[in-house]
Amino acid sequence: MFQPIDFWELLAATEPLDDPDVIWSRFTAKQRQYLHGPIVQYRSGGWGFPIRLRALVPQARLQQVLHGADDCASELEALGYLSTASLDFPLSYEWAQVFLWLADRVLSDYGLLPDEAASVADVLGMNAISITRYEETEVLLPLRRWLRKTIVKHAAVQR
Numbered sequence: 001m002f003q004p005i006d007f008w009e010l011l012a013a014t015e016p017l018d019d020p021d022v023i024w025s026r027f028t029a030k031q032r033q034y035l036h037g038p039i040v041q042y043r044s045g046g047w048g049f050p051i052r053l054r055a056l057v058p059q060a061r062l063q064q065v066l067h068g069a070d071d072c073a074s075e076l077e078a079l080g081y082l083s084t085a086s087l088d089f090p091l092s093y094e095w096a097q098v099f100l101w102l103a104d105r106v107l108s109d110y111g112l113l114p115d116e117a118a119s120v121a122d123v124l125g126m127n128a129i130s131i132t133r134y135e136e137t138e139v140l141l142p143l144r145r146w147l148r149k150t151i152v153k154h155a156a157v158q159r
Contacts, residue, residue, distance in 0.1 A: 029066045030152050037155030039146050040077070042085035053080045056110055073147035078104045078140065098140050100124075101131045129144060 027035070039057055041049045053076055058072035079102040082095065091099055104120035107113050117123045131140070 014125060027065065028070075033152045033155035034073075034148060035061050035065060037151035039080070040073075040150050041081055042088060044088045045083045047087040049080045050083050051111060053083070053106075066078065072141070072144035073100055073151060075144070076106050077147055077151075078102055079145050081143070094135055094139050097129075097131050098135055098143075100129045101135075102140075104129045114152075118152070 010105075035058070039049050039054060041047075056076055057074075057080075060076040064072065064074045079099070082091070082099045082102065085091070086099060100120060108119055113120070113123065119129070121129045122128065
């Protein structure tokens, strides 16, 4: 289950923690752009980013930054993007597998599944949901990298 990050515990206590400039100085410009950047969604049909996921984007981004993942968007953002794309056109087998795998991980981690379900696989009546190494490195990872670059790029333009 998802555990919220206590941001204040991660900061060194050698400087005053009530000064926003001190806190923000710990992040690079690209990290700050990612943290405050727009949510990227597939926009052909006008479907919106899932509301239940939208509220969790700031926390997911902060986790990415604090865990040193500086080249990828969060799995939650990838799931949201694929959610909007899947409403516009059918996903290929590989993308559908990645979509279900992300849903299983994200919805379980953030406690967004029905109470009686332990996983998306349970909800769908499947044994398990998995992706291959190829799907992880050649399908999902490029999407997450593209999302991160796009978020940072558009955040830089907004400022």
